[in-house]
Amino acid sequence: MKTALLFGASGLVGNHLLNQLISNNNYSKIKLFVRSSIDISDPKIEIIQTDFNNLENHREDIKGDDCFFCIGTTKQNSPDKSEYRRVELEVPKQIAQIAKSNSVNSFVFVSSGYADPKSSGDYLKFKGEVEEELKRLNFPKLGIMKPSFLLGDRKEKRIGEKIGIFVFKLLSPLFLGPLKKMKPIHSATVAKAMIKISKSENDQIVFESNEIVKLSIS
Numbered sequence: 001m002k003t004a005l006l007f008g009a010s011g012l013v014g015n016h017l018l019n020q021l022i023s024n025n026n027y028s029k030i031k032l033f034v035r036s037s038i039d040i041s042d043p044k045i046e047i048i049q050t051d052f053n054n055l056e057n058h059r060e061d062i063k064g065d066d067c068f069f070c071i072g073t074t075k076q077n078s079p080d081k082s083e084y085r086r087v088e089l090e091v092p093k094q095i096a097q098i099a100k101s102n103s104v105n106s107f108v109f110v111s112s113g114y115a116d117p118k119s120s121g122d123y124l125k126f127k128g129e130v131e132e133e134l135k136r137l138n139f140p141k142l143g144i145m146k147p148s149f150l151l152g153d154r155k156e157k158r159i160g161e162k163i164g165i166f167v168f169k170l171l172s173p174l175f176l177g178p179l180k181k182m183k184p185i186h187s188a189t190v191a192k193a194m195i196k197i198s199k200s201e202n203d204q205i206v207f208e209s210n211e212i213v214k215l216s217i218s
Contacts, residue, residue, distance in 0.1 A: 001028035005062060005104065007095060008070030009034065012152045013110050016191035017068055024195060031064060052087075055094050062098045066106045066141075066198040069095065081122070088126040093133045106141035106198040109134055110190065113148045113209060135205070143197035145190055148209040152187035185209045192216040 004027050008014040021030050022042050032040075033050040040047070048061050055062075073087045096107055115127035131144050193207065193216040200215075207215060 003029040003064035005031045005064045005067040007033045012187040013190050014070035016188040063102045067099045067104050070110045092130045100137045107139045108143040108194045110145050113146045144206045147185045149184040150187050189216045
């Protein structure tokens, strides 16, 4: 039986991932890293109230078999650029480095379609830089999820994003060939694929939206 480490359980993908881990018989423990206490109770869950400004204090906590990282923010929630950079770039890199030093077997990261360290936009640039660091760390098993627009019930309302998803859903039938990776994907599908990556013998590391769908039903 395995121990899962989950960062970002309150988010769109993370919430689905938590529920799927609870029902998955391969995991006997789920370490839930949260900023503040949450109202959830399950025999599998160990809640770890986390100081993300001092992650070294949690080195002993970041031990287990499979680490799932789903934390993300928006410029609306983190208007300060240094804070935005810390959440999107520095936090995932440091957690991955600690996990690697603690011999965590697999690391599965929710990135974004078109993430690129050379991007002019901070969001795609930071995601791309984290991807490069994860590859450098050379985990025994690594999964980088690059979904297009994520579908699901969000706690916060993002008008621009909702319009984008509506348009992409209308155009989805036209996304053929190399455009398949642009199709919107449900957050529950991403979560299901993340768990499959951790136990897969496939050497593939990067998964675009259409590949995530295939993996989730394999």
